[in-house]
Amino acid sequence: MMRRIDPVLLLFSAAVLAVTIQKGIVLAHPGNFLLFRDTFHRLVSGADVYNPPAGEMTGFLYSPTFALLFAPFALLPLALGLLLWNGINALTLYWGVTRVLPARAARVALLIVFLDTVRSLQNSQTNALMAGLIVLSFVALERERAIPGAAAILVGTFTKIYPVGAGVLGLMRPRPVRFLGVFVALGLLFAALPLVVLSPASLLATYREWWSIIQRDDALQGQSVMRFVSAMVGSTVPAFPLQLAGTLLLVAPLIAQRVCGSDARFRLRWLCSLLVFSVIFNHQAESASFVVASTGVAIWYVTGSPHWWRTTLLGLVLAFETLPHAFFAPADLYKQVIGPNALDAVPCLLVWLVIQYELWRWPRSSDEPKISPRETLANLA
Numbered sequence: 174m175m176r177r178i179d180p181v182l183l184l185f186s187a188a189v190l191a192v193t194i195q196k197g198i199v200l201a202h203p204g205n206f207l208l209f210r211d212t213f214h215r216l217v218s219g220a221d222v223y224n225p226p227a228g229e230m231t232g233f234l235y236s237p238t239f240a241l242l243f244a245p246f247a248l249l250p251l252a253l254g255l256l257l258w259n260g261i262n263a264l265t266l267y268w269g270v271t272r273v274l275p276a277r278a279a280r281v282a283l284l285i286v287f288l289d290t291v292r293s294l295q296n297s298q299t300n301a302l303m304a305g306l307i308v309l310s311f312v313a314l315e316r317e318r319a320i321p322g323a324a325a326i327l328v329g330t331f332t333k334i335y336p337v338g339a340g341v342l343g344l345m346r347p348r349p350v351r352f353l354g355v356f357v358a359l360g361l362l363f364a365a366l367p368l369v370v371l372s373p374a375s376l377l378a379t380y381r382e383w384w385s386i387i388q389r390d391d392a393l394q395g396q397s398v399m400r401f402v403s404a405m406v407g408s409t410v411p412a413f414p415l416q417l418a419g420t421l422l423l424v425a426p427l428i429a430q431r432v433c434g435s436d437a438r439f440r441l442r443w444l445c446s447l448l449v450f451s452v453i454f455n456h457q458a459e460s461a462s463f464v465v466a467s468t469g470v471a472i473w474y475v476t477g478s479p480h481w482w483r484t485t486l487l488g489l490v491l492a493f494e495t496l497p498h499a500f501f502a503p504a505d506l507y508k509q510v511i512g513p514n515a516l517d518a519v520p521c522l523l524v525w526l527v528i529q530y531e532l533w534r535w536p537r538s539s540d541e542p543k544i545s546p547r548e549t550l551a552n553l554a
Contacts, residue, residue, distance in 0.1 A: 181283045184211050185267050185290070189259045192294040197255040206297035207239070208233055216240045223382045234386060234457075235299075237379045238331040259294050262301040266290060266468065269308030270438040273441070274475065282471035285487070289464035298461045304448065305330050307339045307434075310465040311444050314352070315437060322357040327363050331480050334387070335451045341424070342447075345433045345440055365504040365524045395458035398522055400515035412456045419454040423447070427530035438476070439535050442528060445473040449525040451500050453518045460512070463494050466521045475529055486527065489520035 195204040201307055215229075216222050216237060225231055233240070248256040253438045266286070269380035271279045286304075293300040306329040313322035322343060329336025367376050394400040398419070399412045423446060427433050433440060448469025452458045467490065474487050494517040497507040 179271075179280070181280045182267060185263045185283070186260075188287070188291050189256065189263050189483070192291065193256040196295060196297070197252040204295070204297040206258055209235075209258075210247040210254065212240045216367065219371070219375065220384075222379055223307045223386055229381045234334070236331045236383055237371070237376065238363050240369050241370065242328070242331075242372070245551050253298070254285070257428050258406050259512075261533075262299070262305075263290055263294060265305030265309070266301045266423050266464070269305040270468070271309055271310065272312045274472065275461055277473040282468075282475045285471035285474065285491075286464055286467045288499060289345045289467045291465045292498050296461045297388070299332050300462050300464045303336055304465040307448060307451075308444070308466075308468065308472075310339045311342055311441070312337075313362065314346050315347060315440070319348075319352045319355045320359070320397065322350065323359050326356070327359055330360075331363050335455060335511075336401050338423075338447055338451060339444075340442065341427070342444065342534065345427070345491070347434075359372045372457065394461070394515075396452075396456045396512070396515050397455055398453050398457065398515070399456060401518055401522075404514040416454050416456070417448060418445070422529055423450050426535070429533060430535050439532065441476060442473065442532055442535075445469040445476075446525060446528045446532065447450065449521050449528065450473075453521050453525060458518075460498060460507075460517065463517060463521070467495065467525055469528075470521065470524050473524065477531075484526050486520065490524060493517050 195332065197206075211225070211230055212233045212235075213220055215225060218259055222234060222237060222240060225233075235272050246258045248531045249257065267283060270282050270286075273279075274282060277400060290301050295405045310322045310325035310329075311324060313319075323340075326336055326339045326343075329339070329360065332494070340356055342348065343356065364380075366378075368380070372378065394409070394412060397412075398542050399410055399415050401416065403410045426443065430439065433443070446469065452466035455462065474483060495513060496502055497511050497517070509515075
């Protein structure tokens with residue numbers, strides 16, 4: 174008897190195909206995909222990755238390792254490479270969510286993030302891939318598989334840096350020292366990968382240039398809490414103090430609570446916090462980045478007890494972050510009101526504060542028995 178295909182998988186696959194046709198064939202302008210492809214070719218030819226000649230696309234902010242890993246997509250014809258790239262992005266997120274949640278909850282969560290996923294695909298962004306890799310790293314580490322868990326985190330880290338925060342998940346598991354050793358060893362391997370096409374001196378120079386670009390971007394505020402606060406006070410607020418405060422709040426429950434090593438539900442809730450935090454305190458966040466935050470919101474929503482206020486918070490996230498980008502929404506609503514004031518970050522911030530409150534008050538009594546991850550997250554087996 175044939176196994177029934179998940180309709181949400183069909184929906185995500187249809188979105189991949191539709192966006193590929195729209196951006197790669199009809200419009201022939203697949204956004205960042207061209208930038209990634211051109212950067213790969215510059216890398217293998219020994220040209221300057223971060224300062225292309227006049228007339229070529231600029232704005233590459235990723236590591237030389239990412240440029241090399243883009244080879245499978247860059248070497249294919251445009252439409253086919255774009256189809257594969259979009260498929261990897263969308264289906265990695267689908268795979269991660271379906272691995273960490275029971276089937277029905279996973280479908281609900283994926284429907285919540287669907288429009289944000291499509292928006293990320295239309296920009297040929299890496300955001301859906303980042304969300305999927307972070308979730309898959311959690312799944313691997315819950316199964317005590319340090320190598321695939323560390324590899325998933327490092328692929329994300331050498332793409333957008335912030336997935337490195339998922340490394341904390343490995344420190345919550347048995348044998349954290351072993352995980353740390355695996356993480357460092359694989360990290361050195363990933364960092365050295367471009368030696369396949371570059372000399373050691375050229376690779377070091379490329380990493381220095383990448384680091385200088387990252388430092389220059391520290392002055393940005395993005396669609397973040399920092400921009401919202403700046404809009405409220407009427408002047409630019411430095412990003413670092415708010416990012417430091419957010420980081421301290423993020424890790425505080427791990428220090429205060431003693432259940433992080435024994436309660437998989439606590440770790441799953443902290444994963445939700447990390448996903449949301451990675452966007453709303455990110456000075457480089459843009460509208461397409463919010464698929465990462467909405468993944469955290471969606472998992473938080475479907476794994477919590479049903480309450481009207483949780484549904485209200487989800488509704489606010491959809492109303493301010495997701496729906497303003499839909500085709501039926503007035504374009505000026507986002508461009509003139511929501512975007513300049515980073516109002517799309519506010520509902521996510523509210524959800525994040527609730528998550529932090531839940532983590533801080535995490536039950537230790539008999540109504541929250543300590544059970545194994547395999548029992549808590551039913552389909553991790």
